[in-house]
Amino acid sequence: MKFRYLGNSGLKISEITYGNWLTHGSQVENDTATACVHAALDAGITTFDTADVYANTAAEKVLGDALQGQRRESLEIFTKVYWPTGPKGHNDVGLSRKHILESIDGSLRRLGTDYVDLYQAHRYDVETPLEETMQAFADIVRQGKALYIGVSEWTAGQLRAGQELASQLGFRIISSQPQYSMLWRVIEPEVIPASKELGISQIVWSPMAQGVLSGKYKPGQPAPAGSRATDEKGGAAMVHRFLDNEQLVERVQGLQPIADELGISMAQLAIAWVLQNDNVAAALVGASRPEQITHNVAASGVTIPPELMTRIDEVLGDVVVRDPSLTRAPQGRPA
Template identity: 80%
Template sequence: MVAFRHLGSSGLKISEITYGNWLTHGSQVENDAALACVRAALDAGITTFDTADTYANTKAEEVLGDALAGQRRESLEIFTKVYFPTGPKGPNDTGLSRKHILEAIDGSLTRLRTDYVDLYQAHRYDHATPLTETMQAFADVVRAGKALYIGVSEWTAEQLRAGHALAQELGIQLISNQPQYSAIWRVIEPEVVPTSRELGISQIVWSPVAQGILTGKYAPGAAPPAGSRATDTKGGASMISRFLGDDELLGRVQDLRPIADELGLTMAQLALAWVLQNDNVAAAIIGASRPEQVTENVAASGVSIPAELLERIDAVLGDSVVSDPRLTDEVSPRERLA
């Protein structure tokens, strides 16, 4: 069963394997399959579910709400996000303005079929809206009982520090950041993680298996396997393409197999266990198109990787690891997307 960790310095505990539906529900996976995956997650002890209003242009929230219907609400932690365009994608259907946040939370709650979310997250930093306006709107959402805690996604160390200070002034808790993080994508380690530890903020990491690269299914010089994310035209292929052309990286990933075998893990389990060795990581988000994938991934919970094997992983991956902290800032658009 899944282990639990505190989220930031709060009293909230979440399952360290969290189920997310970014590239699946409402797009890649039919509703029946999505329901089966959520049931497999619940059966495995996962209680934390992450989504966003922009996923499949709001359909992912609807599917998750349907899948969780009938479950005891108090036994779940439901997370969603606001920022990216939704609906008809008008000028105010995006960003972190007061108007968009207060309208977006009501839409999310309706689709998720709940009165509140446990964590409401800024999906990116909004350079077009004053941070004071954004944080005041989040504070009002919390005071209205529509969210219990506030989080962000892909914020830099400087942005986290400024947002945390305003949250404290407003009497609300900013307790999490949701960045991309894996054994080959470590841009949060130099600056974001040390700052987060200082502020009492945890990481809820997405793409811990690097969109499937760390499963080892993609061999250098070979065509992607049929039915894999790299062959999916609904979003998966575009996300994974930046890694597929790097045969050196793909070869080094293959060299991780003996380490996985030594630990009695699959490659996917090794990738998940690796991110969970970082004590600033509260959870690794997994996605699934089949229930068996959920069952496999959950087995990474509670795994301890000895220091000498962590060093071997670093040696194998070598300079294929991306760790430039400046890359975090690049993922937040300078202008609103509409």
């Protein structure tokens, strides 16, 4: 396993990071989730990412239980705040001081730890003054409940405004967690240049485009049984965003010869591809079976030569989404 610094900080994280969105507390049984976490540890993963909203707080509890008995100082545990949790009352959402300070305590309790290494704003809150949000994060850092602060799906302008306030308050935003893959490159035009300027690096989610880049979805054929595209509880709608484009599915199959040339699978190629970007600190991978983790970790340390990076672009062509306006920034809080 290779390790990278997270942003302009001294924190090193495993470049393959285990995430439990859609799986723990929901898609897989707890004993299987624990087996996946242990497989991640055995494979050299030290960094684990979750959020209070995943399975309405259950995912944090499952992860915390699975990590019990591990040396805390040898782990990097990340979680997030923003989306509604619990009974989803009027203050159970957003980045208000009330919601942030209450949420960090709940997350620490479920995770069974005194602190998280990274606490992330899961989205930008357009209804709470940014000054209030940043002050709450500053207080959490001073209290030792979070060592570092990050964000998820913020635009370049939001990153700049947030970093300016953070700096005035004595801390720094060190990470951004956006969706990023060969097929979804909306952060490249604006977010990545701004992040480099601000000392922020990316922890990217869905590097395999919800499994589409694994190559298991074939043109003109039904989705394989048990795949995410057939699981209405496991993000099927997000997969079909890609699968409903027949040309895209055909182009993805054209990546197989490139993977073969490198001696790796298409899934490993997808993970290795995002890690070629020098602003990416880690690729988030999940698993519903331990062997998936073992397989995906083999992408760590893989170098894709420039000529093959060019060929990937040629194969995918215009099915790649690059529009920076699609960076996820909600216009208001969810109901």
